[in-house]
Amino acid sequence: MNPTTRTPGHPDYADTTRTPEQLGRDAVGRTEAQVIGTSPIERTAIEREEELFTINMGPHHPATHGVLRLLVELEGEVVRVLKPMVGYVHTGIEKSCETMSYWKVIPFVERMDYLSYFFNMEAFCGATEKLLELEIPRRAAWLRILHLELNRIHSHLVGLGTTALDLGAISMFWYCFRERDKILDLFEMSSGQRMHTRYFQVGGVVEDIPVGFAERVKAFCADMPERIDQYAALLDQNEIFLQRTKNIGVVSRERMLDLGVTGPLLRAAGEPWDLRKVDDYLPYSEFDFNIPIGTIGDNYDRYRVRLNEMRESVRIVEQAIDGLPEGPWIADDRKVVLPPRDELGTSMEALIHHFKLVTEGFRVPPGEVYFPIEGPRGEYGVFLVADGSSKPVRVHMRDPSFVNLQSLRDMCVGGYVADLIANLAMLDPILGGIDR
Amino acid sequence: MPDAPGLELIAHEINERHEGAVVGTSYEHEQAALLADPDSIREVLAYLKDAPGHEYRFLASLHGADYLPAEPRFAVHYELLNMPRVERLRVKALLPDPGDGTLPELDSVTGLFATADFQEREVYDFFGIVFRGHPDPRRILMPEDYVGFPQRRDFPVGGDPVIFTNTEDSVPGWTK
Numbered sequence: 001m002n003p004t005t006r007t008p009g010h011p012d013y014a015d016t017t018r019t020p021e022q023l024g025r026d027a028v029g030r031t032e033a034q035v036i037g038t039s040p041i042e043r044t045a046i047e048r049e050e051e052l053f054t055i056n057m058g059p060h061h062p063a064t065h066g067v068l069r070l071l072v073e074l075e076g077e078v079v080r081v082l083k084p085m086v087g088y089v090h091t092g093i094e095k096s097c098e099t100m101s102y103w104k105v106i107p108f109v110e111r112m113d114y115l116s117y118f119f120n121m122e123a124f125c126g127a128t129e130k131l132l133e134l135e136i137p138r139r140a141a142w143l144r145i146l147h148l149e150l151n152r153i154h155s156h157l158v159g160l161g162t163t164a165l166d167l168g169a170i171s172m173f174w175y176c177f178r179e180r181d182k183i184l185d186l187f188e189m190s191s192g193q194r195m196h197t198r199y200f201q202v203g204g205v206v207e208d209i210p211v212g213f214a215e216r217v218k219a220f221c222a223d224m225p226e227r228i229d230q231y232a233a234l235l236d237q238n239e240i241f242l243q244r245t246k247n248i249g250v251v252s253r254e255r256m257l258d259l260g261v262t263g264p265l266l267r268a269a270g271e272p273w274d275l276r277k278v279d280d281y282l283p284y285s286e287f288d289f290n291i292p293i294g295t296i297g298d299n300y301d302r303y304r305v306r307l308n309e310m311r312e313s314v315r316i317v318e319q320a321i322d323g324l325p326e327g328p329w330i331a332d333d334r335k336v337v338l339p340p341r342d343e344l345g346t347s348m349e350a351l352i353h354h355f356k357l358v359t360e361g362f363r364v365p366p367g368e369v370y371f372p373i374e375g376p377r378g379e380y381g382v383f384l385v386a387d388g389s390s391k392p393v394r395v396h397m398r399d400p401s402f403v404n405l406q407s408l409r410d411m412c413v414g415g416y417v418a419d420l421i422a423n424l425a426m427l428d429p430i431l432g433g434i435d436r
Numbered sequence: 437m438p439d440a441p442g443l444e445l446i447a448h449e450i451n452e453r454h455e456g457a458v459v460g461t462s463y464e465h466e467q468a469a470l471l472a473d474p475d476s477i478r479e480v481l482a483y484l485k486d487a488p489g490h491e492y493r494f495l496a497s498l499h500g501a502d503y504l505p506a507e508p509r510f511a512v513h514y515e516l517l518n519m520p521r522v523e524r525l526r527v528k529a530l531l532p533d534p535g536d537g538t539l540p541e542l543d544s545v546t547g548l549f550a551t552a553d554f555q556e557r558e559v560y561d562f563f564g565i566v567f568r569g570h571p572d573p574r575r576i577l578m579p580e581d582y583v584g585f586p587q588r589r590d591f592p593v594g595g596d597p598v599i600f601t602n603t604e605d606s607v608p609g610w611t612k
Contacts, residue, residue, distance in 0.1 A: 087577035095586055099593055130465050260551025278522045369465050370515050381497050398497035406554055435577055
């Protein structure tokens with residue numbers, strides 16, 4: 001399209017009353033379907049005149065990021081009706097958790113949102129600790145923050161890589177997965193597992209970090225900002241990427257709040273809401289970091305917010321490893337936490353408690369609690385009901401993917417079906433978390 | 437979080453406007469909860485959302501719970517959030533089981549909070565609580581023809597009948 005024919009004042013221009021600057025950025029891209037106007041193509045996009053064509057996207061489609069089925073009604077290439085259908089990987093995790101003792105629930109909840117396992121663990125362990133009124137040692141809190149932020153970078157890398165892949169940029173996928181593997185190597189070093197690490201324990205973390213871990217983390221932190229600059233250089237000057245993200249999928253801040261959307265999607269729309277800054281579930285107040293926000297809430301803002309969140313997370317990881325306090329990495333409450341291995345040979349009481357903790361599990365006093373934390377997709381909240389036994393009565397995960405998915409309709413209706421793929425990728429849903 | 441006396445003031449204020457709308461309060465682990473009468477849940481939430489001085493405009497989460505054997509048995513929890521003040525308030529609607537297979541009913545709040553759409557469907561799916569006035573009252577995660585509400589406490593784990601290969605002849609009515 002020749003840009004000179006699309007300047008303000010021209011009869012073909014979408015909105016003659018506002019300049020591109022007022023519309024936010026260069027509103028002369030592929031935005032006909034979303035900007036109300038008068039040119040023929042815009043009329044096609046806005047007026048309902050032809051019959052609708054119904055198609056199913058998914059559940060088995062690589063661009064749906066899991067087993068998501070979208071029932072789409074198209075008028076030509078314009079999306080008119082969109083209904084997400086979920087539940088294809090529902091495995092009843094919440095119900096299964098009710099039959100497990102608390103410490104056995106931890107690996108279960110990890111498998112809900114399978115890219116943010118540390119966040120699922122933190123939400124569950126935090127809720128249990130709140131019911132037990134158990135304080136975790138400072139070193140444990142620092143180790144948790146360190147792993148949570150590494151997990152956030154990991155999750156954003158997968159999101160960014162697959163998003164770029166959906167928009168046709170396959171090299172981004174490999175670069176992002178290269179750095180992701182480095183993070184998985186770090187997880188393997190500290191916990192023995194690359195994914196689903198079960199590293200957090202009620203009361204702290206399972207083990208201290210091994211010798212040499214700090215150096216590896218520092219090397220990663222030194223490397224990562226440059227890598228992020230390289231991603232930005234690859235995408236920010238890519239004409240195709242810009243045309244397919246700028247002014248696409250715009251949803252206003254008010255509508256996002258009404259739909260309960262949290263996380264990078266909400267921040268991209270201009271709402272600086274981050275639980276790390278306002279809540280005290282972990283001592284984030286002792287760390288220096290910023291909350292990146294967007295301006296108009298299009299796909300480009302979402303990409304930029306995630307990119308800058310990675311930079312901030314690298315800063316947090318650096319501070320966490322530099323300022324890691326000395327001391328125990330798990331609480332000293334023998335009624336909840338396993339006794340140290342070396343005590344089992346010399347202390348009868350330690351042996352008894354070890355046996356009871358492993359076979360029956362610890363008991364949690366009756367009560368109920370809602371424990372929200374800030375994950376890479378928004379608010380992960382565990383609602384936990386305890387009845388005094390060693391098994392929870394109800395474990396509910398308020399998963400951000402599930403709630404955020406409701407905003408997909410607002411992003412897509414009135415836009416092109418090709419932009420639906422971009423919107424879905426930028427929404428970054430994890431179907432394991434949606435279906436649980 | 438409103439503290440315990442603040443919670444009593446909110447309860448009193450709502451009861452002045454809607455007689456008997458709040459039937460109790462609870463305050464545990466620094467989390468405040470209002471126990472609402474299920475018949476006036478919409479009035480309570482609308483008041484908390486819009487009244488000056490409250491303005492809990494964000495519904496962070498909506499979930500169900502089954503407190504069997506306690507009575508009333510079911511509960512629907514609304515986790516409200518006031519973002520500027522960073523205050524959370526839980527509203528709990530306690531619902532008795534009507535018995536003889538009838539499902540308990542509650543007003544839908546999708547008109548107040550658009551986010552309640554999927555989450556109310558999830559509560560219906562797993563607990564069998566019907567939301568009156570919901571725009572799309574179907575199951576969401578379980579198959580549409582599924583019988584039963586699996587998150588109820590009296591729903592058995594692993595109780596689904598399974599037809600085993602090679603012995604399917606023993607199933608009554610089975611034909612090859």
